[in-house]
Amino acid sequence: MKHFAKIVALAVTLALPVAAQDAPQSTADGARAAASALEAASARLANASSAEDRIAALTETLHAYENGLNALRDGLRRVAIRKSTLMTTFNARAGEIGSLLATMQMMERTPPQLHMLHPSGPVGTLRAGILMADIAPALDAEAATLRAQLQELQDLEVLQNSAATTLEQGLQGAQSAREELSQALSNRTDLPLRFTEDPVAMSLLLSSSETLGAFASGLAQTIDSEIAEMDTDAWNRMGRLALPVTGEILRRFNEEDAAGTRRPGLVIATRPQAMVTSPIAATIRFVGPLLDMGVVVILEPAPNVLFIMAGLDQGFGTVGQIIPEDTPVGLMGGSTPDGDALLMQANQGNAQNLSETLYLEVREGQSAVDPAAWFALGQQ
Structure with a gap:
């Protein structure tokens, strides 16, 4: 009867709220999807090198690398937070989990016909059977949850260990794409001149x-001489343009x-390079x-309208060129952390590393x- 009382007490304890799963599958799946995006970007780099419109292809490829690296950083940060949550839950409920395992082991060793016996006789045994029928599903559900969480913890550990190689390859691919893009832009001669x-x-x-302000005014x-008139739809798109760099606005x-x-x-705070x-x-x-x-790039999207971008490390293009939308005009400075450093940042719950700032006027x-x-x- 002692072990039956333990079962009842444990069932009451397990009925208390437990830590939320916080969409565990989406946490791991998001990181895996980001890793797959980086692998796809690597394949696109080879195609971009031989594409007819090489600059457009390289720009798209570098966007893919940056988005993939950002997503993987964020995914690994979420993985680290999820792991920490699971470990905290396990540590806080160590006693309960130990009791659950001990009780279930004891139940496995006890003949089934003895589980329901009660010293007060048939009526007590009947009541014990009814109570046990209510308790058993809770024990099974808790055991299933525990198994799922342990499996999830193992999966997250494997995911983190395999991410280092993917990160390193992604960082190298992004750097190669930057170098090729810089070279292609330097050799560009197909853009029309306005003046x-x-x-x-x-x-x-x-x-x-x-x-x-004085420089912009002058x-x-x-x-020297006008070559072509400006043809633009900028005024029609006021208020709907995307920022020139991915990041977070620090000051307005x-x-x-x-x-x-x-x-x-x-x-605007943004990532290195x-x-x-x-x-x-x-x-x-x-x-x-x-x-x-630093390096300043000034664009004129419409007559007497200037977009001034300051704080870059490199600038692309020639004064007077008319460039299409989404054309790379430069790269931010700073150095990108290697794969190990990014993993360490993720484990510390910080995946942003927005160490560079672009000024936009x-x-x-x-x-x-x-x-x-x-x-x-x-x-x-």
Whole structure:
């Protein structure tokens, strides 16, 4: 009868709420899907190298690598959190789980006909049988849950161990795609020109400008001769453009930073070596180092409208070129952590590594305007 009392007490304990599963299958499946995306990107890199429109293919491939790496980082972070949750649950319920295992082992060793015997006689035995009929499903369900969680923990461990190779290959593939894209853009000669630049006027402007606003205001003086008129639908797409880089907005238009400084643009946190692209078809007005702002790229998507992007490490293109939407215009700086470092970040619950910042300013005429008028910022 002692073991029957233990069963009753254990069943009551197991009826208490347990930690939620938090969609365990989606956690592991998401990481596996991200790893598959990286493998697919690797296959696309070979095709991109031989594609007729190589720049477009390489751009798409690098997007695939960046998205795949981001997804895998996030997936591994979720895996690490899920593992921690499971281990915390197991540790907190170690006594209950031990009692469950001990009780079930004892029940297996006890002849079935003795499970229901009660010292008070047939009536007690009947009541015990009814109670046992209610308890047994709870024990079976808890045992099944425990088995599933132990299997999940094992699967997550295997997934983490296999991720290092996938991450390393993905990082190498992304770097190869960046190098090939940079070379292809440097050799590009197929883009139309809207105007030619006066190098003397540009040199004077660079040496005399003390602020970004002053430089932007003087750009019109650097045109040597107009070649083509500007044909754009930018005004029709106001408020719906995607940001030029994937990341998180740290500060918005005229929002004060920790030092009390306000800037008429967006500060976007992004990952090292992230690709920066043109949000819309535009004319390149400037590419190069400027003041203390790193490499600056200035695009003109519509007459008297400038998109100014500062803080890049590399800039692509030639002043006067008309570039299509989503054309790479540069890369952010910084160094990408290796696979082991990324795994360590994921295990610590941090998969972001948004260590680089891009400054984005929009000017209409002589005035800076809120980029939210042009870009779909949502709740970022």
